[in-house]
Amino acid sequence: MTRNAGGKRRAHRTRTVFTAAAAAAGLALAATGCGNGGEGPGQAAGGVPVVEKGKLTTCTHLPYPPFQFERDGKVVGFDVALVDLVAKNLKVEQEILDTPFENFKTGAFLNSGECDLAAAGMTITADRKKNVDFSVPYFDATQALLATKKSGVTTLAQVKEKKLKLGAQAETTGESYAKGQGFDPVAFESSDAVLNGLRTGQVDAVVIDYPVVSGWLKDKANADAFTLGQNIQTGEQYGFSVKKGNTKLRAAIDKAITDARADGTYDKIYQQWIGPLPQGRS
Structure with missing residues (x-):
């Protein structure tokens, strides 16, 4: 998501572990309990270092549909499917850790060796680049206003004019944008x-x-109760992050994204989890 990290109003969450078979169609992941009692560090195909032999360990923060969320006891989504492509190329299987989002900005779980990468609908920003290295962008993001139908508003200007209450997810770029427009969401x-x-x-x-x-x-x-208002172009792009200096894994992620865009796999995954392709790409 276009999320900022930080501890504000975020309760501690128990780390939950999920694993996935690294296959092109393997978008679902079966829960395997908590803890990371594997064989220790290893190398994937091409000499790419991994924190646990035979696995590509991904930190995320659930739920954030359609990018990563649980459905029928399994973790699925757009980000999950893309990282599965990376895992397939590296001849390992993806393991997912559900972790607090505030650690992503600092790269804490990457630096501690708990995760190989972070995939959480995370916007690439200059501030975050100080602590982690990002892949090539894999998604162009925009913000949107959603309002109750009874409020009668479709723009932020109307929300402000009517002195209505505006909400956002804590520590996200949506929250930052709202604050930048003079709101206290x-x-x-x-x-x-x-x-x-x-x-x-x-x-x-x-x-x-x-x-x-x-x-x-x-x-x-939801469609009966709420109205989709203005689309807010913020120029944001999502990226997967790795520990600073982990050039081999970053290159592997970049290759998977670039290849998927070239051979049509990306578009299929996009249509499955996001919806119709943006104009000009269909």
Whole structure:
């Protein structure tokens, strides 16, 4: 997600581990419990170092549909599918750790050797580049305004004019954007909490990534209750992050993304998890 890291209002979460068979169609992951009792560090194909032999360990923060979320007891999503491509090329299987998002900006789990990469719908920013190395961009992101129908608003200007309550996910670029527009948004810990805040009347409108809103509106109850307002172009791009100096893994990730874009695999994954391709790419 276009998320900023930081400890604000974020409760400690138990690390949960998921594993996946590294196959092109292997988008679902089976839960295997907590802990990381593997064989220790190793090397994947091409001499790429990994923190656990035979695995590509990914840190993420659940849920953030459609990028990573649990469905029927399995972790699936756009980011999951793309990292599966990396794992397949490296001849290992992806293992996912559900971890607090505030560690991503500092690269804490990468530096400590708990994870090989972070994949969490994370925007590439100059500030984050100080602590981690990013892959090539894999997704162009925009923000969107979603409001209750009874509020009668479709723009941030209207929200401000009517003095309504605006919400956003804590420590995200959506929250930062709202603050930059003069709002003091109600901060929610997760995307699920953002939606619940809108449903329960804690806020009248929210700013969050457009793909997330698009997914919510596929539910008829949400579509009946809420109105999609303005699309906010922020020029953000998502990237996967690795420990600074991990050039071999970063190159492997870049190759998987670049190859997937060239051979049509990326478009298929995009259509499966995000929806119709942007204009000019269909």
